[in-house]
Amino acid sequence: MRRLINLKPDRGASFLLGALPFVLLLLVYLVASGARLAENPNDKLLPAFSSFAAAIQRMAFEPDARSGQYLLWADTAASLTRLGLGLGIATLAGLVFGILIGVLPYVRAVFAPLVAVLSLIPPMAILPILFITFGLDELSKVMLIVIGVAPFLIRDLSARVLEMPGELVIKAQTLGASTWQIIVRVVLPQMLPRLIDSVRLSLGPAWLFLISAEAIAATNGLGYRIFLVRRYLAMDVILPYVAWITLLAFLIDFLLRLLNARCFPWLARNAR
Incomplete structure (x- = not known):
């Protein structure tokens, strides 16, 4: 039946429809940037693409005069290390609990209410507590990601377990499996x-917590660099x-x- 809901x-x-919004945004930026630069060639709010290229060249391919590091790659390594540790610990906690x-x-009667309450606490509200407790080093940044992500993973996975067919x-x-065998072989x-x-779904909040922590107390990292150069209105670096x-x-x-598709192809087949 020829209805809009049936047209695919x-x-x-x-691909073309998905690329269309990006092309439109790019055109809007080019027009707005051209208009601002025509009025003020030194405008920093909407720099030209040549400014972006120069900034990328400077940050990624030229060593910093003070530290000797290639800042973009050093910041990326620092941020990914924090993100990986935080998500790794949160994922393990989500899986086990x-x-x-x-x-x-x-276990549900004891821990489910606690996890529910923890999941409602805004992680950014306890960031000062983490800095006081764990200091300004790496541990506080990793713990912010763990505290922000782990309760969600625990609640989501426990709900998925309860949704499993009781049969x-x-x-x-009936076949004689112990509780441990049921957990390992069935659950x-x-x-x-589903954990993956x-x-x-937790990647967005995890990045938010990481950037926020780096912006407040860090000496490297992607979030640190963005908030460092904002005082100079360096949009050619920020963007x-x-x-x-x-x-x-x-x-x-x-x-x-890709990991889910390769390791658990049956999940995609069941979803069809």
Whole structure:
């Protein structure tokens, strides 16, 4: 039936339609930048693309005069290390506590209310407490990511466990499986791909917590660099850094999607 809801673009049309908003945004920027630069060639709010190229060359391919580092790559390494540690710890906590809360009623009765309350606390509100408790070094930044992401992962995974068909657990018990065997052989294989999806959804908040912590107390990192140069209105540095962070987030999300598709192909088939 020829209705709008039934019309689907092919792969080529999907690509073109997806690229259209980006092309329009680029055109709007070029027009606005050209208009501002025509009035004031030294305008810093909407710099020309040549300014972006010069800033990228300076930050990525020329050593800093003071530190001798290639600042973009040094900042990227520092930020990705913090992000990886924070997400890794949060993912492990989400997997362990999410499964235990979902499977064991006594554990659920003890920890589910606590996790629910922790998930409602704005992580940025406790950032000063983390700085006081853990200092201004790496640990406080990593802990902010853990505290911000882990409760969500725990609640999401425990809810996914409770959504599993009860027949699976009953059949496993009928076959003589212990609680540990049910967790390892029945629950865990079902939850791993769902945990990866939850981590993908947590990438945005994790980056937010990381950038915020680096902006307040750091000596390197992508967030630190953005907030350092803002005082000079250096949009030629800020915008490429924002684009680089977006690209990194996209690549991490793509790799997690690829991991799910390669390791758990049955999940995609069941979703169809």
